[in-house]
Structure formats: structure tokens, C-alpha cells
Amino acid sequence: MAKQFNGTIALDIRDSVPDWEPYAEPKAPAGSPNILYIVIDDTGFGAWEMFGGKIKMPNLDRIAKKGLIYTNFHTTALCSPTRSSLLNGRNATSNGMSCIEEATTGFPGNNGRIPFENAMIPAVLSERGWSTFALGKWHLLPEEEANMASSKRHWPLGRGFERYYGFLGGETDQWYPDLVYDNHLFEPPYEPNMEDTKNGYHLSKDLIDKAISFIQDTTAIAPNKSWMMYFSPGANHAPHQIWPQKILDYEYNTTLDYSDNPKDVSFEITSVFKDGYQAYRTEVLAKMKELGIFGDEVTEPSVINPHGEGELAKDNPDHTKIQGVPKDKKWPQTDWVRPWDSLEKQEKALFVRMAEIYAAFSTYTDEQIGRLLDFLEETGQMDNTIIIAVADNGASAEGGPNGSVNENLFFNDIPDNFDKNFAFLQDLGTLKTYNHYPSGWAWGFDTPFKYWKRWSGYEGGAATPFMMCGPGIKESRVADTGIRKQYIHAVDVVPTLYEMCGIEPPEVVKGYTQSPIEGISFAYTFDPKYAQPEYQFAYKLSDEQKPKDKHGKPKKVRETQFYSMLGTRGVWYKGWHACTVHAPAPSDWSNFDRDIWELYCMDGDEKLGLAADPTQSRNLAKDYPDKLEQMKNRWFVQAGIYNGTPLDDRCAADILGGERPHLADPPDFSGEGIWNQGEFGYIYYPGGSEIPEAVAPNIRGRSYAIEAIVDFSKAEGDLQGVLVAHGGRFGGHSFYIHDYIHEGRKLCYVYNWLGQQQQKITCSLPNLTGNEEKLKVAFEKKPDQPDSKFGGSTIGEVKLYINGIEQTSATIEEAFPEYPDTFLTQPGKFALCGEGFNIGRDPGQPVSTDYEHEIPYEFEGAKLKKAIVTIKNDAGAIDYEKELRGMLMRD
Template sequence: MSKQEFHGHIGRTYDESEEWWPEPTRAPEGAPNVLMVVLDDVGFGHLGCYGGLVDTPNIDRIADNGLRYNNFYTTALCSPTRSCLLTGRNHHSNGMAGITEISTGFPGYNGTIPHENGFLSEMLVEEGYNTHALGKWHLTPAQDMSAAGPYDQWPLGRGFERYYGFLGADSSQYYPNLVSGNEQVEPPATPEEGYHLSEDLADKAIEYIQDSKAVAPDKPFFSYFATGACHAPHHVPKEWADKYAGEFDMGWEEAREMILEQQKKMGIIPEETDLSPHNPDVPQWSLLSEDERRLYARMMEVFAGFLEHTDAQVGKILDFLEGIGELDNTLVMVVSDNGASAEGGPTGSVNENQFLNNVPEDLEENLEAMDELGSPEYYNHYPFGWAWAGDTPHQRWKRETHRGGVSDPLVVSWPDGIDARGEVRDQFVHAIDLVPTVLEAVGIDAPDEIKGYTQSPIEGASFAYSFDDPDTPEQHTTQYFEMFAYRAIYHDGWRAVNPWTFNEEITAEDLSATTLEESGWELYNLREDFSEAHDVASEHPEKVLELAQLWWTEAGKYDVLPLDGRGTQRFAATGRPSVSA
């Protein structure tokens, strides 16, 4: 408790003195619980309620009870997006240009979120909330993840009262490197005993809420539930994958057509939306061998089972909240952190680290593993053709700033606070907008100071205005994007995109005045071309120039510079702080 002005009276002795106790901090009356569900590597077209081919009845239930946003954007990568979701600031403002393991010695790239950029958990705990984090964190500087600490960038150091999960980028679902609070712990069971991390996280989320409500039933909670799914390894009990046997034999091109049709039928995308062109990196399904098609279809079956299994865990939490009478006054937000992942390469992998280290896959060996994919024996990932399909109707995927990398599902429900049911909203929303939206729903302002740190301004804008009015003009009208020098800018319905090859260094020579003004930029009018299927840069050179210059203005505001196209090379960057140095 901080020292406060004393309002009693202190005399020479107790009998002539008057006690005084400060009022305990309480959340505003009627303030909602907040459940933020963060999925991993789930694309715009994966969920059932977004036209996907995977059954997700529980997330669909949230959508039926609330809203789906079709113009929600992320940063194209996990740690950067998660920093936005929890602080309301842009990823470069958070020092999170990339994942923490590839930090470099520049303000926007150093992998350390400044305490001046407070977390939503820090804001809510000071307003009388219980705060819990479950699952993937990936926001601690790489050099601070050991038992030697420091712990100020672990979840308990950023406003969460309880934490159970893993600190890194991904995890085995059967043998996770678990942390409880600030302590490394062993999983409570083995795979042979039925252990699966997603189930464990859901049980722990329920336990934390139950503990809080048992003692203080009127105290609201903020639960940040970040599954390891559906990041590789795609680990799921066999029966969940077997449910989808034969469901993907048609291949990724036909899957895209099916998803597009369902999206239009649902009204999640405009009726006139065209499917973005065939990705030249993706082989045609019909040209694959029979063995390749059989293997790749099975890899997608495993992913589908993994996603549906994850949905079932979300359902357990929803059922619990409904059972204790808390669901109606819980603001539920379900998001993904980036587009579907292409990190399985063209062939998929039984160990995604092979692709990341440029180790060729052996088809015969992978065929031998096919029946055991999803088990503890393998660290499997599907081919990037399925990522392309999972991002339907958009082009490209995770790590790139075309819509396939940055357009994601956002499902919101709050029965006591949102009258709309099963509706779609098309206003532009970005990951930095969730924090101010939650603050508005709770009825509090962003604090000026947290733990002695003067707070930087929130950079997002609340989208609560859209809850009950589908026609209100969007309030977030300009947003830059950058990931590994792959750039984009949104402004008033237009998007300009400047692709850059992953792992290719970008130099000053690449950014001559001519390049800045004219070269490399694609242009899309999203009000007429939802899927970025038609590049109109040649028809509107003045708009290209306007948006290119606007990108540089925004980059200067938010610590985006210097541009760095290196990706995996940054893992070996020199000069990075080390706990043992």
C-alpha cells in the first residue's frame, strides 16, 4: 500500500487518538470481467465463424452472442502483436519490432517494453481487478528468461497477480517448459496419463477465476488466455485429427474457393470480393504426387484437430463462467496474433526446426511419420499451401504485411454491454485498439503514472463506438505496418504495401529518392477490393506517393527506423546483453 495522507488523529496515547483506514480500491460498479483469448498463427479464414473449414462451435457461440470484425489488423508476428494487445501502443514503441530473441540495439528493436508503456494488467489491478495470465508470454527479453532474472518483465512484474504458462515462442503440448508465478515447474501429468497443455491452461484459468470469486464474488477479473495453439508443433490427440480424415483431400486451391463462398454467404466479406491471385510460391495441388497429397492432407487434418481441440478449451471456460452467472457481464475478446504460418515451408515438416534451419525434408521419412503426426514424437507443421488457404481471401501470410499476414479474426461479446447479436463490423481496428476499448468498457481512464513511471500516451483508439452502431465512421484512420522491412500503410480506406524478401538485408542504396517515391509500392482500394486482389498503383501514382510519404512520417513517430530486413541472422547479432556477461 502506498503512503497516503492520514485522515485520523494521532495523540500522545491511543485513548486520545482516532484511527483511520483508507478505502480499499474497488472497480467501478458494474465493471465487466475481461477475458482476452489470444490464438496463435490462426488465419482470417480458419475459424468456423469466419467461413473456415474447421469446426469451432465455442468461438462461434461468442460470435453469435456478439460481433465479428472483418477489418481487424495485427503486426504480422507474435511478440509484436502481443505487446500491442497488452499496452495499447505500437510494437516499435514497445521495442518489439520482432520477437525478443532477435532484438538489436535500437529503441524500436531492443526487445524490452518500457515501464512507461504500462500493461492493461497494471492498469486494471490498480483499479480493483484480479489479474491472471495463462499460456504463451513471449514478451520477456531473451536474456532475462532464466532463473537468474531479473523478473520485472515476467508476467508478475507487469501487473498480473498469477501466471501459469511458458515464456518462449512455442512449446510442446505434451512436455512444456512451464512457469508458475516466477518458478519453473513440471507438468502435473504425462502424455501417457492424458496430459495436454491446452487442457491444463483452461483448467488453471478456471481455477484462478474460481479462487478469486470464492473470496470476493463482486471483484471483477482480467484473464489473459494465450494458448500455444495453433503455433507448431501441431500437437493433438489422434482422435481429434481423425475426425477430419478425408476433409482436405481436395487441396488448398479448392479449399480457398470453399472458404470464400462460405465467407460471402455469412456476410463476413463483401459479396463482390475476388479471391486474391494464386501465390506463386505455392505449388499447384494437382501437380503434386499422390504421396505428397496424402501427406499434406494429413498435416492439415492434424492442424484442424488442434484448432477444434483448442476451441473446446475455450468452451470449458465459457461454460464455467455461465455456470457461476458471470458470462453475461464478461467482455470476451478472441483474436489471433498474426496470419497463418508459412513456417512449414512448401513441404510441411515433421520438425519445424528443420525448415527454420534450411534442412531439407525427406518425403519417405515424413510418410513413415504420417500416422503419428500430432503425437509427442514429432514437432510437425503443415505446408505453406494450407497457410495460404487459412488466410482466405487474402494473399501471403505471417511475417508479411499484405493482408494475409496482418488481417485476423476479432470476435467480441459482452451481453450486458452490447445489444448486437451475431453481427459483422467493418470499421478498421488494430491490435493497439483493444486496451483503450477495455478501459472505456470498464469506465476508467489510462493512468498518468504506474509504479512511479510517467506513462506514455496510449496510441490506439477505442472501438467501443462500433458495438451498437454498424454505420459509425471508423475512428482509427491511419496505421503503419513494418516487419523485417516489409512495409505497409493504411489510410482512409487505402492500403499501400511494399514487399521485402525475408532475410534480405536492406541498405541505404535500396532507399534512394526514386525508390521512396515510385518503386516497389503496391496500392489497394479496400473499399472496392477487400482482399487486395487488384494492385492499382499504376492508376493512382499520386496516391502511392502520398501514402509512401505518410509511411515515413509514421515511421518517424513510432521508432520504426532503422529498417532491418534481416530475420534469422538477427539471432546471432553481437552486442546483445547477456545474463552471464
């Protein structure tokens, strides 16, 4: 509510009394805490050392040792939905975020647009005098709004943050990220260097540099002003990119060398991960018990491929032998694990190196976070800063059973080739790879639970590390072990922060009447008595034992939580958990009324004589049918309250084929206007920002042409550079002029097919002097299709034109051996995130090796006036499954 002016206004200012209160900038109460909110991507419960894992995180461990570790924290099992809850205390479905942003369906529970009635905590804090910063991953706005023409209402600055530096999508290249600074696109400040681990660019380092500068900018002017920082690095999401040298620096191995000679010391037999993911689970569970995270209630980790999938998912056409698979349906091709002892020596070596890269990526990011913690210590801010460190979902299995050195292959329907992958062994983590470990390591890093990210009904997807320290917590940590086992959920963090800051959730934020906070504060757990076993299950406490509010009345504690994600679902209620055996979209199983339900007694039940089963190993559905029915009914009640329906596991074509709101109309191929019938053209001018792929010309599976209009009348100097480029090293195309030392200046077009093959056509460029010279490349789709090993790629003839005249002397210099006179274009997107469409330059990873040392290779020496991209309406059927899988990968 606006403050009233309480001064005195007279005709003469000399007789008037000012009142600055309505106009002054808000100030937080003296001594209000800072908040550092660290959200790490794709990290399982059993990954980090403070939870018993083998990944070294000494700086996050500093947080744990200063504060509390929570071993019963839960997420939604997917990144964007969890992050929405972490920032506003409402359930993901209440936020319209039941799924990834790219697969919205236009229902209250799944539209990808968080209601302003569900304000984020920075919007509340900024109105009360806190400075608010966000750095790193966002992924809380629809793909169609992640561009410079869109409204910025759901960008970080539109949701209450005052400053932002990071990337809007679900993932980005760590060496060449697609950065946004506040509300504009921004290029990395310097280049990566694979030989220099100290001075070369890496996104994790860049984000921390900017984080420190944001705080400095505030405290230099207002030293006592409180701030909130939401810090979300690219780690540990794919691509897993880090200098291989860091494997040695962090002592995950003593060598990087591989050898087939049994007399040599080969890296895979000296690695921390040498025994594989099955042994990892056993060793880590033992460490968890040693740390007190689990007791005798857990005897062993959950089994591999718990519903019988395994090799059946790969080889057996009768998928109904796998529990839960309906007739004529299949188990997802990626959601199973290859037993370690079934792997060949080279496969083990590749898988070990993938785990080492992931671990080094994690530890390097932790090292950078350590610089921020050091800064807070040095500037005297640490003791008054609430610090939270949390993972947004379980480990990711998007690498599939065999892992990948280029995720782009998978959603372009191109199978990973082991020999080709193994050839990149020494390049894993560098700018030459876009890698992801196999599903076995997702299962390993989720020790001791079942499954992984996207499976909301199982702990492997939903249970993640969580720790926090700060004012009011330090005393508790000194008094006990620092472990808390109370069940809490992502929705509970914001109300806890409000309580710690002394803030009542406001009724109105920025003019919007607020919906109720759905989370429940767990600040009561800071009391040392909640480390005691008898206080572990807060919902079992008597009113005398329960935490009290300021009036002495028992506070609410969490008693129930429902889950719904991509067709999977579950519900927890007072220690019991029910879930369905239903594979996530795009399984297209449907038949939700026929789902097989499982029932687990997670916390044990003394009255029934049931031991605790936190790993969901003992399905009690047949033993307690009445309890199962009660749990199922509870799920439906909760889903009704929180917009949990409709459930959606549809095939990709159904999910992605539906209409969504867009700023621009789709191409009109009717022939009206200046374009020929069956064609549509886009006109672009140089000087603008990169255009994201979602709103760039879609040439996939089509015939197309790119024409650059260039003024050569005042050409001078070094005449070369990119005319039009889209994509990068792992897939893309570029139309450019290049001056070869021994061959002279040429007009060039390169189509880089998934980083596997650069296809190249060139012709000599004559001495052009006109003010509107036309340079053109055209790809004409052929009726025949390439071999199936190229997936759904499109084959066609490619030609170069100068001023409308075909250059018959043009030479295809590089092509697939199988198709020497044609080009193949890839069926899916050029990149999961970033590497958009550019006019006059190619920033980020270069499409062509011709100019890989000269990026962004801006066009110079003449004036590029405009570029015209023409596409034909001759595309075949869209493979939506590839599209959806790619979207799921990047979340």
C-alpha cells in the same frame, strides 16, 4: 498518487481516530466487468467456421453469437509485436517490439523491452481492484532474460499480472511443455498418454484447469471481485500436436487409414481437406459471402504465388524474374506455394493429414475453452464478463512448401526427406513428431488474402479473426447481424476495454509517467447502426453521424495505421493501402529506397469510380502516382512518430551477430585461470532448475567434454539415472548410467541427432566406491566434415573415461551407417523452445529411448556432486541463417 491519512493521531490511542483508506486493498467499483482475453496463435482469417472456414470452433462461435464479429481487424503480422499492442494499446515499435525478441537491435523501436511508460492493462487494473491472471504463451521478454538468474521485470508478474501459469517462449511441446508457475519453473502435473484422449496430459487442457482454479481461488474469498484473465494457449502454433483420434471425433474424416490400392477407401479422399488448399480458398470465400463478410466486391481469392515466385523460387537461379527481387538476391526459400495439382498422391495424403491435425488441434483447444465458458455460465459470471477472442497474426508458413514432421530439421539446415516424413504419417500430432503443415495451407487458411504471417504489408499477414461479447454488446447483437466492418487494429483493444470499464488511462502507473495511448476505442461500434453499410467506413462519416463523447463532441475514429516488420512495410489511410514488395528478413535485400511500392483501394472510392479491393488484387500504383506518393509520405511520417526506423531485413549473421546485454560474460578462451588455453569450463551442481538453451553451454560445432563427479562411498539400491542431459526426443544428448537386464550396469552417452539417429557409446561400469569418482565423455572434433546431406553437422571421435582412464573397451552401439566409428553433432540448437540443460535428470521428452518410460530418470543410488562441461574454441563459422529461421519459427 498515495492517499493521505485523514484520521486523528493523539498520544493515547483512545483519543485517536483511525483511517484505513490509505492502507486498504483497492476495490473496483461495484458491478465492474470481468475480462477474459483469449489470444490464439497463428490463425488466418479464413480458418474458423464463424469466418467461413472449415475448422470447427463451436465455443468461440458461442462468443460470436453472443456478441460481435469484426471482419476488418488487423495485427502487426507477427506474434510478440501484436501481443505487446494487445496488452497496452501502443504500436509495437513504440513498445520496442518491431521484431521477435531474439532479433533485437538496440534501437528505440526494436530492443525487446516494453517501456514501463507503456504500462500493460493488468498493471492498471490491479491498482484499481481487479485480480489479474495470465496463462499460456508470453514471449514478451528478451531471450537473455528468460532464465532464473535474470531480473523478472519483464516476466508476467513484473508487468502487472498477479498470477501466471504458462510458457515464456514463443512455442512449446504440447505434451511436454516447459512451464513456468509465477516466477519459477514447473513441471507438468501428469504424463501424456497417446491411448487416452480424456485423461492423458495436453497443455490446452492443463491451462484451462489452471484458469478455472485461478478464478475459483479469487471468487471463493471475494465473490464479487472483478478479474482479468489473459489466456493464450499453445494453439495454433507449431508443433501441431493432438491425438489423431480427435480427427475422427471432430468429424474431419471418417478414417485414419491410408492405402495405395485404388479399391480401398483411403483417408485423403474422405477428408474435409481432400481437395487441397486451392479448392479450400474458393469454397471458403463462397461461405464468407454467404455469411455477409464479403459482398460482390470480392469475386475470387487472390492468386497463388502473386509475384511470380512459385517454382522459380525453388529451381531458377535467376530470382530477379520474381517481382521485387534485387539483382544478386533471392526470394525466400519458404515463401511460396506448390500448386495442388503438381503433388503426387502420397504428398497430397501427407499434406491432408497435416491440415487435419492442425484443425483437430484447434478444435480441441476450443473444446477446452468451452469448459471455461461453461464454468462462467454455471457460476453466474458470464453476463458480466467481457470476452475477446483474437488471433495474433495470419497463418504460419514456417513449414515451407513441403511441410515438416520435425521443425528442428529446417533450422539445422537438414532438408526434409519426403520418404522419412511420410513414414510418420500415422504419428503426426503425437509425441513422436514436431510437425507443421506446408505453406499452401497457410495460404489456404488466410483466404482470400495474399501471403501469411511476417508479411506486414499484406492482409494475409495482418488481417485475423476478432470477436467479442459482454456487457453493452449483447443488445447490439440482438438488433443486427453481429458483423462489423470498421477498420480496427490491435492497438485499439486496450482503449476500448478502458472505456468499457469506465477507466481513464492513468497519467502515472507504478511511478512511471505514462506515454499516450496510441489506439482509439471502437466501443462506438457496439451501436447497432454501425452494422449498416453507410456506417461501415467510420472515417467517412460526417460530424453529425460520428459517435459522440459525453460532451456531445465527435469522437476520434481510426483513419490511419502504419506497418513495419522485418523489412516489410505498409500504411493504411482512409481506405487506401500502400505497401512494398520486399521479402522479410533475412532476405538481406536492403535498398529500401528502391522498393517497389503497390497501391490498393481497399474500401473503394466513389469519386474515382473505384470498387473496393480488400484482397489487394488490383495494384493501382501506375494509375494513381500522386496518391501513391502521398501514401509513401504518410508512412514516413508515421514511422517517425512511432519509432518505425531503422528498417531491418539483414542477413541472419548481421542480425544475430551483434552484441546484446547478458548477465554473464562470454567464454574466455585466453587460457587464464584453471582452464587450459583454448578451453573454457562450466561447473554445475545438481538440484537447480533447468537451464534454458540460450544460457546453457554452447557445444555446437565444437569439441567438448562432460565430466560428472560422483560420490559412490555410500552407494546403495538402484544405481542408475541421468548425470547430464540437454535437449530431448527431437535433438539432444545425455550422459547417464543404466542398468540393463542382461548386460549389467553401464556408463552410457547418447547423442540424439535431430531425432533421426540415436548415436550411442557404452562401457561397463565397475564397482566404484570412492567419494569423488570421475566419469567423463569427450567429443573430439575431426578436421574432415561429413557429407553435405548432414548439413553443417560436425563429425568427431567420442570416448568414455573413468577416473581419467580411457575405457578402450567402450563400444559404439549405434551410429550412422556412413560413419560407424564416429558421432555427428547437429549444427543448430537442440530445441526451438524448452528442453534445456539439466543436471541429474532429463525431464520432458527423453533424449534416449533407454529410459523413455522412466522420465525424468533422476540419478539415484549415489550422490552426484557436480558436473563440469568443457568446450574448446574450435568451432567453425556460425550459421546465423539457421539460428534466425529457428527464432522466426517459434514466434
